Every structure is written in structure tokens, then in C-alpha cells.
Amino acid sequence: MLFNSLDFAVFLPIVFLTYWILLNRNLQIQNLFLLIASYFFYGWWDIRFLGLIVWSSLVDYWIGISLSRVTKPQYRKLLLSLSLLMNIGLLGFFKYFNFFIESFAQAYSLFGAQINLSRLDIILPVGISFYTFQTLSYTIDVYRKKLTPTKDIVAFFAFVSFFPQLVAGPIERATNLLPQFFKKRRFNYTTATDGCKQILWGLAKKVIIADQCARYANDIFNNHDQYSGSTLVVGAFFFTFQIYGDFSGYSDIAIGTAKLFGFNLKINFATPYFSRDIAEFWRRWHISLSTWFRDYLYIPLGGSRVGKWLNVRNVFIVFIVSGFWHGANWTFVIWGTFNAILFLPLLLSNRNRSNLDTVASGRFIPHIKEVFQIFITFLLTMVAWIFFRADNLSHAVSYISKIFSSSIIVLPEIRPFNMFLYLLFFILFEWIGREREHVLNHRFFNSYNWFKYPLYFILMALILIHSNGTPEEFIYFQF
Incomplete structure (x- = not known):
């Protein structure tokens, strides 16, 4: 049963009401x-x-x-x-x-x-x-x-x-x-309403961001030989937000739904695209899997308590196994290895734990250095996602090779204004709520009734507008 389906929209209220009214x-x-x-x-x-x-x-x-x-x-x-x-x-x-x-x-x-x-x-x-x-x-x-x-x-x-x-x-x-x-x-109204807000934000991530980005990303990846290098950059850019909106959207819906029944699940994403280096990205992306591998694979292998080169070995093992966990394809192994390579300079220079706080904590405007760090980390992550999305290694190599061709300087054939506008607002909302469990939990979106209720209505309207008869599956169902 899909979270974004009519079936679930019927299932959840029935289970919720039975759970609290009849069985409490x-x-x-x-x-x-x-x-x-x-x-x-x-x-x-x-x-x-x-x-x-x-x-x-x-x-x-x-x-x-x-x-x-x-x-x-x-x-x-x-x-x-x-x-x-x-x-x-x-x-x-x-x-x-x-x-x-x-x-x-x-x-x-x-x-x-x-x-x-x-x-x-x-x-x-x-x-x-x-x-x-x-x-x-x-x-x-x-x-x-x-x-x-x-x-x-x-x-x-x-x-x-x-x-x-x-x-x-x-x-x-x-x-x-x-x-x-x-x-x-015991039923807690505040917790339940917060759960509903998190479900709403998760659905918005999935339907408004991920599914709409997927329309363009799938077309570009599936027909990459017909497009210019600049268009392939657009495709990689859209997939980067597709997989984040899709997977973190699922996690938000899951966590929000659990709150409706009085359960507290661990946070799984913490605005990873605002990371200042790859190490910080992996502390913020799919946290439940990263910490699982840390506690049940990395530390038993010796973690960082061993010598430097054994530590490097342990890091590569964790990244490669993490890649292989995602699927039976060499593209996932290369994706994991590529991330390990990106992580290696930080490890060797002892800077892999330099950014443990949230970027621009307590400030709205980041420093120029932070903007540059976020931009570079995002670009490296976007390149890594190409391997993740590609059908096979030859597809990934062909895709990346065309990006670094002379056609990268031409105007992209696909440049949907509405999608870029959605992403602009999405990035702004995520930035505002980066120190909260989810965006709609931030006081900026909660303090004023004249603002928050129209915002909820707009999000629900956009979800309905962009939903179709057949709900799109979540990417991580295949993993």
C-alpha cells in the first residue's frame, strides 16, 4: 500500500480511529x-x-x-x-x-x-x-x-x-x-497535529518535488544520447532532488504517521544538501542506515581505533557494502566506492568531523565560505547520483562523458520554469527549517494563522493537482 494512494487515505483514518476510540x-x-x-x-x-x-x-x-x-x-x-x-x-x-x-x-x-x-x-x-x-x-x-x-x-x-x-x-x-x-x-493532540504536518510535508516532497522532477529526469536519462551536455546536467540536477524528495518524503510520512499512534521514530534526513563536506552529508543522509553500518560493521571492524590505513580499509568496506545494499548492480558498488574516495581526503587530514553543527546555526544568511562549501559538496553528490541512477556502468560513463563535452556550453533543451520555481521555494523552505525535525515544525510556519493555514491549503491543493490516477511508487521500494 502506497502512502500517496487513495487506499492509504482510507486505511489510515480507519486504523487511527479504531486504535484510539475502541482500543485505547x-x-x-x-x-x-x-x-x-x-x-x-x-x-x-x-x-x-x-x-x-x-x-x-x-x-x-x-x-x-x-x-x-x-x-x-x-x-x-x-x-x-x-x-x-x-x-x-x-x-x-x-x-x-x-x-x-x-x-x-x-x-x-x-x-x-x-x-x-x-x-x-x-x-x-x-x-x-x-x-x-x-x-x-x-x-x-x-x-x-x-x-x-x-x-x-x-x-x-x-x-x-x-x-x-x-x-x-x-x-x-x-x-x-x-x-x-x-x-x-495516551493520545496527545499536539503530537498528533505535528504528525499531520509532517505527513503533509512528506507528501509535498513526494508529489510536488520528487514526482515532478522524475518526469524530466527519466526522460533525460533514458534518452541521454539525444540531448546536449547542459541538458544532462539538468537531468542530474532533477534526479538529485527527485531521490531526496522521494526518500526523505517517505521518511517524513512514516515518522508523522507513527506520531499519530504515539510512537517516536528516529529522524532519517537532516537537510543533507546543506552539508559543507561529504562527511557531513553522510551524517545527514539516510541516517538510520549510516548509523546501522557504523555500529554493526564499521566499529566491529575496528573503526577509527586501528591504524590509519586499516581505518581507510574500514571506510571503504562500509561505503562499498552500503552501495551494494541498495541493489544488485555494479553501478551501486561504484557509487559507494566514489563516495568513499570523496570521503578519503577528509579522513586522511582528520577533517571528517569538522562540521558537526548545522550550517549557519542561529543565522539566516550563511557566510561566503559556507555557500562555497555547500555548492561544491552538492556538485560532487550530484555526480555520484549519476552512477546511482544509471542503468549500468556504460550508461553512467556515457552520460558523464557527454556532460564534459563541448555541448555543455549550449542552452539546455529542457528548462521547465515551473519546476525550477518549485525547487526554489522548496530550497528556501528547507533552509528556514534546517534546524527543525521538519519544515512545518518551524515557528515561522506556525506562529501566524493568516499564513500557516493558507500554506497548508496551497500544499494540499498542489498535491491534488499533481497527483494522477495511479500513484507513483517510492524509489526505495526497490531496495
């Missing part, structure tokens, strides 16, 4: 209802894959309890290995089986021989990368004794399948989300 007296019944609603939400797409979530939940629930009963280190490691093998094995089969088969056949052909290996007609279950990492975080934290395993199977299953963030995150840690299923939840 019993916490266990509320949890059970959320579990049923979450399975219905996911099964609306393809009921066959509900079995994967149930199986993954059941295995990690049992392993968590078993870890609390076993004291011998070798048996605890065996249980953890079983969880890793099961979860990563399922993820690897559905997401990477065909990729490895094709890559093996191509590598074999380099030796002058041909091997025929059949692809399997595998459908990638929506959200499998997200809920797999969520259950793994539970098992690993229980193994590390940072979390006491739960015996409440309903609460645990509801934690794994919580519908607001089930399909595309944020990837919640058990230490944050699971305890919330055991606390009495």
Missing part, C-alpha cells in the same frame, strides 16, 4: 491491532511475502530468548550466526541471486569459455532490506547484552512489521522502538 484501554490489544493492521498494509501489495516477515520474526524471536538462556560463548556465537545466516541468506537469495549468477558467467567468459546459467524469475519482496536489518539489530544487541530479549511475541512481531516504517524505513533499532510497545500510550 488495553495496551496488548492495541499492539495486536497494530500487528494485524501492519500485516494488512504489507499484504495489500503481495500477500505471499507475509510469510517471509513472519518467518524472520519467528526465528529472531526464538534466537533472542535462546540467547538469554545460553551462557557458553560458543553456543551464543552459534545462535548469532544462525540469525545472520538466515536473515542475510534470505536477503541474498531474493536480491542478489541473479546478479551473482550473471557476474559469474561474465567472469567465466573472460577466460574464453561460455557458461549458460539460468536466471530465476525472482520477485524482490518490498522492504526486505529494511526489516531484515531491523531484526538483525535486535539479535545483535541481545547477543551483546545491550538489550533484554522480550517474551511478548505480539509486541516483537509488531516491532518488526510496524507499518509506518516497514517498507522503506527508517530502520529502527530495537533499543528505541521495541520498548515503546510496552509503554501505555
Whole structure:
């Protein structure tokens, strides 16, 4: 079920009213209802894959309890290995089986021989990368004794399948989300209205920004050989905002929806395009995934506590694995590697933690140096997104090569004034709200009724105007 669909517009109020009006007296019944609603939400797409979530939940629930009963280190490691093998094995089969088969056949052909290996007609279950990492975080934290395993199977299953963030995150840690299923939840009007505002802003990001940018980005990327280098820059520019509006829009809707039910999810995006270097960008982009890799891969590898070159190795491993997590294509591996290369000078010069605060904090106007840093970081990020968006490596190389041709100095063939105007207002709004959880939470958009209510109306009107009969899927559904 898509957040931007009529189905969800009917589903959410029904679940919300039932949850608070009919079931507000019993916490266990509320949890059970959320579990049923979450399975219905996911099964609306393809009921066959509900079995994967149930199986993954059941295995990690049992392993968590078993870890609390076993004291011998070798048996605890065996249980953890079983969880890793099961979860990563399922993820690897559905997401990477065909990729490895094709890559093996191509590598074999380099030796002058041909091997025929059949692809399997595998459908990638929506959200499998997200809920797999969520259950793994539970098992690993229980193994590390940072979390006491739960015996409440309903609460645990509801934690794994919580519908607001089930399909595309944020990837919640058990230490944050699971305890919330055991606390009495009371309806809070202020929190609920803030959630509605965040949902509205997320829908605006998706429908007004991402979907409209996608119209031009898809045309330019799919027909890049027919356009000038300057037009390809426009295409990369639009895709840069498409993927941000699409993914951060989903996260805003997820976080806002969770607030309606009394849950607090972690922030997943913090205006990353206002970053002053690549390190800051990755602290602000897809935060739940970046911190997951930091805590469960980078630090176990030794993190920054090892020597400089081992630290460099660890950084490259994290970036490459992060790229591969996004999809079974060499373009994602190159995208991750490219970001690691951009990160390397900061690491070697010990400047990777130079910009920990928000740019121009307490000021509206940034310094010239900050503007220059943001511009350079944005350009580098935009180049990296070309690899992410390209169909394959040859497509990416061809696209970038044409950008750096003489045709870059001509006027772009595609220059939609309305889209640039939308982006101008969008960037301005994001800048104003850069120190808040979401834009509409800023006092500038809340203090005056004569301003905020017309703004809400305009956003809703634009969402309706730009919506079509068939809602567009979110980009990260494929990951």
C-alpha cells in the first residue's frame, strides 16, 4: 500500500480511529491491532511475502530468548550466526541471486569459455532490506547484552512489521522502538497535529518535488544520447532532488504517521544538501542506515581505533557494502566506492568531523565560505547520483562523458520554469527549517494563522493537482 494512494487515505483514518476510540484501554490489544493492521498494509501489495516477515520474526524471536538462556560463548556465537545466516541468506537469495549468477558467467567468459546459467524469475519482496536489518539489530544487541530479549511475541512481531516504517524505513533499532510497545500510550493532540504536518510535508516532497522532477529526469536519462551536455546536467540536477524528495518524503510520512499512534521514530534526513563536506552529508543522509553500518560493521571492524590505513580499509568496506545494499548492480558498488574516495581526503587530514553543527546555526544568511562549501559538496553528490541512477556502468560513463563535452556550453533543451520555481521555494523552505525535525515544525510556519493555514491549503491543493490516477511508487521500494 502506497502512502500517496487513495487506499492509504482510507486505511489510515480507519486504523487511527479504531486504535484510539475502541482500543485505547488495553495496551496488548492495541499492539495486536497494530500487528494485524501492519500485516494488512504489507499484504495489500503481495500477500505471499507475509510469510517471509513472519518467518524472520519467528526465528529472531526464538534466537533472542535462546540467547538469554545460553551462557557458553560458543553456543551464543552459534545462535548469532544462525540469525545472520538466515536473515542475510534470505536477503541474498531474493536480491542478489541473479546478479551473482550473471557476474559469474561474465567472469567465466573472460577466460574464453561460455557458461549458460539460468536466471530465476525472482520477485524482490518490498522492504526486505529494511526489516531484515531491523531484526538483525535486535539479535545483535541481545547477543551483546545491550538489550533484554522480550517474551511478548505480539509486541516483537509488531516491532518488526510496524507499518509506518516497514517498507522503506527508517530502520529502527530495537533499543528505541521495541520498548515503546510496552509503554501505555495516551493520545496527545499536539503530537498528533505535528504528525499531520509532517505527513503533509512528506507528501509535498513526494508529489510536488520528487514526482515532478522524475518526469524530466527519466526522460533525460533514458534518452541521454539525444540531448546536449547542459541538458544532462539538468537531468542530474532533477534526479538529485527527485531521490531526496522521494526518500526523505517517505521518511517524513512514516515518522508523522507513527506520531499519530504515539510512537517516536528516529529522524532519517537532516537537510543533507546543506552539508559543507561529504562527511557531513553522510551524517545527514539516510541516517538510520549510516548509523546501522557504523555500529554493526564499521566499529566491529575496528573503526577509527586501528591504524590509519586499516581505518581507510574500514571506510571503504562500509561505503562499498552500503552501495551494494541498495541493489544488485555494479553501478551501486561504484557509487559507494566514489563516495568513499570523496570521503578519503577528509579522513586522511582528520577533517571528517569538522562540521558537526548545522550550517549557519542561529543565522539566516550563511557566510561566503559556507555557500562555497555547500555548492561544491552538492556538485560532487550530484555526480555520484549519476552512477546511482544509471542503468549500468556504460550508461553512467556515457552520460558523464557527454556532460564534459563541448555541448555543455549550449542552452539546455529542457528548462521547465515551473519546476525550477518549485525547487526554489522548496530550497528556501528547507533552509528556514534546517534546524527543525521538519519544515512545518518551524515557528515561522506556525506562529501566524493568516499564513500557516493558507500554506497548508496551497500544499494540499498542489498535491491534488499533481497527483494522477495511479500513484507513483517510492524509489526505495526497490531496495
